[in-house]
Structure formats: C-alpha cells, structure tokens
Amino acid sequence: MSGGPLDGIRVLEVAMYGFVPSAGAVLADWGADVVKVEHAVNGDPQRGLRQTGAFKVEGDPNPNIEHANRGKRSIGLDMARDEGREVLYELTRRSDVFLTSFLPSARRKFAIDVADIRAVNPRIVYARGSGLGPRGREADKGGYDMTAFWARAGTAASLTPAGVEGMIPPPGPAYGDTISGTNLAGGIAAALLKRERTGEAPVVDVSLLGSGVWALGHGIALSLHLDKPMVAPPLGAHGSPTNPLSGLYRTSDDRYLAFVMMQPGKFWADVCRHVDRPELAEDPRFATGADIAAHTEEAVKILREVIATRTLAEWSERFATLAGPWAPVQDSLQVGSDAQVRANEYLVRAGELELAANPVQFDVTAPQPGPAPEFAAQTEEILLELGLDWERILALKTAGAVS
Structure with missing residues (x-):
C-alpha cells in the first residue's frame, strides 16, 4: 500500500504456513516492504497445500498461499550454508523487523535467535509467533490453529453441544492463524512506536494459544469467576430463554436470520411492525421488558411462525429499516455479495484473486495489496539491492546458497 503508515519500514520474514506470514501480509498492507525468506529448494510448505477440506485448488493462483503472502517479495535462501546465512545477516542489517515462526x-x-540477530542489528524489532508461547515446558513444541488456538484454548469445547461426537471444527482454513497474525502485526506496530520514541526495540511474542485465550476471554473470565465451563446450547435452540429478540429464526427457504436485541422492550414494537403483526405491540403479554421475558416461549412461537412465511432475501429487504441489531446467517460465498462488505471494501483484488482485506483501514481507505510472489521471484532483485554484483550472485547460486 503506497504511502501507508509503515511506508519505509523493512520487514524480514523467516516463517512458514499461515500464522506468522499472515502478520507479514498485514504489515505489507500497511505499507512495509516485506521480504519473505523461503527454503532455497522447497520454499514455504504452504505453497504445496492444494487440498483444504472440501476445497481443492488446481493450478495457480493458490488462495492458500496468496491470503497470507500478498504484497511481499520472495528470496530463496539456504540458511544452513554459511554463504546463505551471511546474506540473511546482510538483509538483517537493512531491516527494521525480524519476523519468524521458527x-x-x-x-x-540456524543462528537466528534474538542474540544472533541483535548482534547484527541491535535496533531491530524481533517478533516471533509460536504455537504455545515462549515460556513453560512446552515452549519448544509446535502447533497449528486447530490444536493450539481452536482445541486447547477452549473454543471447540464451548461450541460443541452435548451428545455431538468429537468437536465442532474451525469454520475455515487458517482461521486461528489469521486472527493470531493480526495480533502479531499489531504488536509489531506498537514495538516500532516504542523504538521510535525511546530507541529501545522490544522482543514481540504472540502465540496461537494466547490468541485463542484472548478470543474466548470473556467466556473464560466468566468460567473462572463462576467455577464452571461454558456449555454449548443444544442444536436447534432459539438462543435465549428470556428474550425472544435474541436468537435464530428459520425462513421459508430454510435459511436463518439472527436477532441480537439485548433490550427487547425497546425493540419489540418495531419488530412487530416489520413482521406485519402490529397488534402484538399492544398485547398485554408483551407490554414491558419483564412481560416479554416472562412470555418468551410464546413470543418465540409466534415469531417462528411469522418468519417462516418469507425467504431470507425478502426479510433482508424488509428488515433494512429495522432499528435493532440483526443479521442474515450467511455462508462464505454469500459474504462475497454482501453490499455492506463491498461498500467498505472488505474484499480487495490482489492480482488475479479477490482476498479478504486486513480489518484495519486508515483514512477510510482500503489497502491495495499486490499478489503473493512466486517462489524466489525477487532473489536477484533483493541481492542487487544489497550491493552484490552478478559474479557474486552466480557464485551463491552455484553454491546452492540462494535459488
């Protein structure tokens, strides 16, 4: 993003898969020059991911790599070789951020720990993403968003109703990775601000486990306070035993809409008008918020019958003027045609693909990301920027230090 808030910041990314590279993608969206270091032969293993559940990608571009790598430059480098490590250190000298998932x-x-990198560049912000955090006896264990973010941090169990075998899986690939990566990008931005103000460059840590705990933080706090776990409601339940305007309703085309009006007394009359049952606003059973709570079961029955008479599209048009919060329950494809999503440019074009924009906008402007780089596509360009001549570049290629 030209002219973004991180314009002029150089990020050296030594990372794989979805989590930490998604942090690099956000930083690139914000204007940073992100150089992605990939294994000189194999590249980022994420490039080989062509099957994700029911989705199979044939050919290029591959959304599995594009989502977390938009707008970067790629260099193929063998850090196990002395010559390759020297190139890495030279890149480190020119960088503001060292970002790694190792x-x-x-x-x-590979001699890329904090002390190694700080010996080369004392002012660099060192940022690391991990599965389970930098401390404790499991700090050296890896993890994926399915394990550390989803299962271990409580979301899976909190979503899975009793009687359901196994657990409800994440709703999509790299779900916890992307959330955690955005957390890491925010931490890096704060660290850069501290360096600007004090000259001190902190070490930034974000883990999948920590991000998962934070995402479920409200529920975990309640659980600890009340000494009991959150329990998922049974499938098919309305949602609230004391509020007919907080829950799910099925439409005539077997779709759903969700009401979340926390003050039913405030919104009841407006809902009654919008569903063509204005007389319910005068019904003594629903005269006050307390009356509505006491007669929730009856109100839910009435609303279920009424809402089942029209399609979701029809209700969406009718509820455009509804005062209280509500939403259509959309699938991942329908999100792409949501007028509000489009109006705010929450989906942006990056090369041949439309990708989800990172959720932060500056000056009410969406980022304009470029596509993800092909493997090692900018190797020569980056080496030339370091001041290496072609003779040296060819020697490094011959030695297998760079792609």
Whole structure:
C-alpha cells in the first residue's frame, strides 16, 4: 500500500504456513516492504497445500498461499550454508523487523535467535509467533490453529453441544492463524512506536494459544469467576430463554436470520411492525421488558411462525429499516455479495484473486495489496539491492546458497 503508515519500514520474514506470514501480509498492507525468506529448494510448505477440506485448488493462483503472502517479495535462501546465512545477516542489517515462526531449537540451529540477530542489528524489532508461547515446558513444541488456538484454548469445547461426537471444527482454513497474525502485526506496530520514541526495540511474542485465550476471554473470565465451563446450547435452540429478540429464526427457504436485541422492550414494537403483526405491540403479554421475558416461549412461537412465511432475501429487504441489531446467517460465498462488505471494501483484488482485506483501514481507505510472489521471484532483485554484483550472485547460486 503506497504511502501507508509503515511506508519505509523493512520487514524480514523467516516463517512458514499461515500464522506468522499472515502478520507479514498485514504489515505489507500497511505499507512495509516485506521480504519473505523461503527454503532455497522447497520454499514455504504452504505453497504445496492444494487440498483444504472440501476445497481443492488446481493450478495457480493458490488462495492458500496468496491470503497470507500478498504484497511481499520472495528470496530463496539456504540458511544452513554459511554463504546463505551471511546474506540473511546482510538483509538483517537493512531491516527494521525480524519476523519468524521458527521454534527455539531451529532458531539456535540456524543462528537466528534474538542474540544472533541483535548482534547484527541491535535496533531491530524481533517478533516471533509460536504455537504455545515462549515460556513453560512446552515452549519448544509446535502447533497449528486447530490444536493450539481452536482445541486447547477452549473454543471447540464451548461450541460443541452435548451428545455431538468429537468437536465442532474451525469454520475455515487458517482461521486461528489469521486472527493470531493480526495480533502479531499489531504488536509489531506498537514495538516500532516504542523504538521510535525511546530507541529501545522490544522482543514481540504472540502465540496461537494466547490468541485463542484472548478470543474466548470473556467466556473464560466468566468460567473462572463462576467455577464452571461454558456449555454449548443444544442444536436447534432459539438462543435465549428470556428474550425472544435474541436468537435464530428459520425462513421459508430454510435459511436463518439472527436477532441480537439485548433490550427487547425497546425493540419489540418495531419488530412487530416489520413482521406485519402490529397488534402484538399492544398485547398485554408483551407490554414491558419483564412481560416479554416472562412470555418468551410464546413470543418465540409466534415469531417462528411469522418468519417462516418469507425467504431470507425478502426479510433482508424488509428488515433494512429495522432499528435493532440483526443479521442474515450467511455462508462464505454469500459474504462475497454482501453490499455492506463491498461498500467498505472488505474484499480487495490482489492480482488475479479477490482476498479478504486486513480489518484495519486508515483514512477510510482500503489497502491495495499486490499478489503473493512466486517462489524466489525477487532473489536477484533483493541481492542487487544489497550491493552484490552478478559474479557474486552466480557464485551463491552455484553454491546452492540462494535459488
């Protein structure tokens, strides 16, 4: 994004898969120059991910790699070779941020841990994303969003109703990865601000586990306070035993809409008008918020019958003027045609694909990301920027240090 708030900031990304690279993607959206270091032969293993559940991608571009790598440049580098590591250190000298997903043992093996990188560039912000955090006996264990974010941090169990075998899985690929990556990008931005103000460059840590705990933080706090876990409601339940305007209703085309009006007394009359039952606003059973709560079961029965008479599209048009909060229950394809999503440019074009924009906008302007780089596509360009001549570049290629 030209002219973004991080314009002029250089980020060196030594990371794989979805989590930490998605942080790099956000930083690139915000204007940073992000150089992605990939294995000189194999590249980021995410490039080989062509099957995600029911989705199979044939050919390029591949959304699995594009989502978390838009707007970057790629260099193929073998950090296990001395020559490759020297190139990495030269990139480090020119960078403001070192961003990595490597575990402690791998960071030590490749001499890219905090002390190694700070010895090369003392002012660099060192940012690491992990599965389970930087401390504790499991700090050297890896993790994916399914394990650390979804299952271990409580969301899966909180969503899975009693009697359902197994657990409700994440709603899509890299779900926790993307959320955690945005957290990491925010932490890096704050660290850059501290460096600007004090000259001190902090070490930034974000984990999938920590992000999962934060995402469920309200529920976890309630659980700890009341000493009981959150329990998912049974499937098919309305949603609230004391509020007919907080729950799900099925439409005539077997779709759903969700009411979330926390003050039913305030919105009841307006809902009655919008469903062509204005007389219900005068019904003594529903005269006050307390009356509505006491007669929730009757109100739900009435609203279910009424809302089942029209399609979701018809209700969506009719409820455009509804005062209280509500939403159509949309699938991932329908989100793409949502007028409000489009009006705010929450989907943006990056090369041949439309991708979800990172959720932060500056000056009411959507980011304009470029496509993800092909593997090692900018290797020569980046090496030339470091001041290497073609003779040296060819020697590095011959030695297998770069792609």
